Structure formats: C-alpha cells, structure tokens
Amino acid sequence: MAKSDVKVKVLGTWSSPFVMRARIALNIKSVNYEFLQERLWEGKSELLLKSNPVHRKVPVLIHGDKSICESLIIVQYINEVWSFAPSILPSDPHERATSRFWAPYLDEKWFPSLRTIGVAQGEDARKAAIAQVEEGLLLLEEAFGKCSKGKPFFGGDQIGYLDIAFGCFLGWLRVTEKMSGMKLLSISKTPSLLKWADRFCSDIAVKDVMPETEKLAEFAKMIMAKMRGAAPPK
C-alpha cells in the first residue's frame, strides 16, 4: 500500500499543547490526517484506552494499524516516516542532541512552573514559579541565538523540533500573561523569543492549530472552576 493510502489519525484535544506538536509536525510534512477529539471530562474513548493502554493520554497518532504515543516520540516518528524535506530535526548529531536536550527541560521543569503561576497556593509559591519561568525564558533566549544562527527559527529557516517543543506552549504562555497581567516575554529581556513567538504562531503549519488566547483563557477558567469544585460553565 502506498504511504499516502495509509490513514492517519490524531487522538487529541484542541487545548493540549502536546497534541499540537503532533498536528504541527504533520502539517510541516503536508500529511492529511483526521483529528479525533477526545472529550476527556466525559471519560476517555475506547479507542484511546486501546491505543495508549500504559499512559491513557493524548496525543496518540494512529498510522494504519499502528499506534504511536507521547508527543515528542510522535514528532520524531513523523519525521522518520515522511523523511522528505523539510527535516524536523537537524542533520548534525550535536545540533540534534541540543534540540533534544531542551524538550524534556520544557516538559518537566518549565511548563509545570508556568502552570503553577495560575494555580499556586500562596504568594511565595507563585513568586517561585514566576522566577523559574523567567529563568527558563532567559536560558531559551540564549539557546535561540545558538540554535538559529541568525535565522528565523530554532530550526533555522524552517520550524524544527525545538520550535515545535517550545512553541506549542505559547498559547498557555499568553493565557498566563493575560490572566496575571504580567509580561513574561518582553522586548527588554527576551527580544529574540518575542519576535520568534509571533513568527511561529503565524506560520502556515501552526496558525490553524494554535488556539486563540481568548478561547483558551475561557477554557482555563473552566478548568480552575472544576478544580475548585464549582460547576463549570455550559
């Protein structure tokens, strides 16, 4: 069967930054796919439980009869199956290692701190989370200089692995800025990232999957209401 005849599906939610990674990678490779939206508040679908029995999480990429789980693994899988240009990972092994280095940092340290800003119990915890997010942004500003080498993206002329890994959080970064009244990305401290964020969000592979800040902020309020045990808005 030709590669283009094999059906591609993404199980996910519109609001998840991790799901966005899979969708952006497919868009970069111009692969058509069906987006199957999970309604996680109402329970996980049979397909999700069957496709990702260990973690039971979105995203899952379904490619023919195969399931691939975990967003960064999905991005690498997409790059390897549809191996034509543009390549999502750099060809140089050290540049690949650098891209790969930042992705778990973002997932395990930076994004959890970003989330904490909105839900922290107490001012000290909130301040600590803000400090961690700002420290991370300064590190990424420096990394941008090294990775992009004066070009528009971490990946050079095109969106690459680290652009996807980091850029998928921009919706939630903007929501955090909006709800807290702070500027986390700024012309004074992170001028390169500030411009990069606009370029990334308006890229053809991204703009249709990046949620609008207003819609995401409403969703964030609903989640926070649920966490507090209040009834969510209809």
Add this chain to the structure above:
Amino acid sequence: MAKSDVKVKVLGTWSSPFVMRARIALNIKSVNYEFLQERLWEGKSELLLKSNPVHRKVPVLIHGDKSICESLIIVQYINEVWSFAPSILPSDPHERATSRFWAPYLDEKWFPSLRTIGVAQGEDARKAAIAQVEEGLLLLEEAFGKCSKGKPFFGGDQIGYLDIAFGCFLGWLRVTEKMSGMKLLSISKTPSLLKWADRFCSDIAVKDVMPETEKLAEFAKMIMAKMRGAAPPK
C-alpha cells in the same frame, strides 16, 4: 581531524545507572573513552558545572569541544556520530518509536518506584511501590516478546536502545532484591526478562561497567545512612 582522533570523555559515577548508559553505548561502538569519576559527595567538579550548567548532573559526554547531556540523548548521539553497525536504534520508524516509548516510562515511573521500595516511609507506601514495580515488569515482559521477536535482546540479535535504557537498572534491581529478600524477576512471572537480564549483564559491552551487587548494596547502605543523617561508613 579524523573522528578517532577526537577525545571522548564521560563524566560520571560508577554507581549511576544513567552514566552506565553512555558507557555501554560507547562500548557497543568500540569507542575508546576516558572515564572521569565525579565525587558528588565532595561537591561537583568545575568541569561538570561548566559542561552541564542547566541540570549540573552526570552523565556528560565530552566529545572534542562539545558537551552532550542527558543519558538517553547521549546514547542517540553516540549512535548517530559512530553510525556504523551495530545500530543501537532499530531502522524501522515504528520499532524506534516503541523503543523510545519505554525509556521515559522507565525513568519517570518504574525506577522511581524501585527506589521507593528501599526508602518508603510506612508499609502502605512500600507495598504500593512494589506493586508498581511488578506491574512495570509484567508490561516489560510483554514488550520483550514483541520487540525481540524470539531473539536474545529487545534490540534483536544485539543490545539496543531499550536494552540499554532498562538494563542499566539491573544492578539496582538486584540490590533491591537482596536488601528486601524479594524476587522481583522470577521464572513464574517474568521468565523472558529473567533470562534476558543474565544475558545482558554478561555481554561484553556491559560486564565491565555493571557494578557488582555486593558493592552496590554497600553503597546503598551508605546513601541511606546519609539520608538518615548518620555518619557514612569510612
């Protein structure tokens, strides 16, 4: 400069399973390297702080003037720089994705539970950790069948990425068995993994870097004494 003229160093400790991953990958590729042992109890070396300023952790691979951090990223880097056979990752994209899937599961879920068995506060926490370790081993027993396809290793005829990712924990698994008096790998529940573990530990790429169980158990006692605030044995 020819690839073989560029100096290769590993910053690490003999007891760290993560450091072992880098050393096994270099051994598989027959790359000579210098092993620079860190004395973490006495403070981290200048070289470590300079080479891994974000996490300040071992292992670090130093290849000429480049530093590569994070054990699984180092293994992939080694496979890409010394790209001749044997390949550490499968060539098939779905098999690569499967190998990559289990590695973070081991690091983020399974190994933390294994560690908890020895240091859990209270019997309930200990029982929960044992249950998680045993559940993980059953999942990995099943994965072994699918990945190895009747061959000796997860990677087939040769040690591969998932063998390295999981096998590096066998020293600590054996210490946990020894100190708790339990059998975690058994002929009744995990017959394939039990045989695989012996094969892995006696492989030429592994046997000189896998710590002896007795020595590691003494080290574990010292750590636990330190955690309790007692003076460590001399």
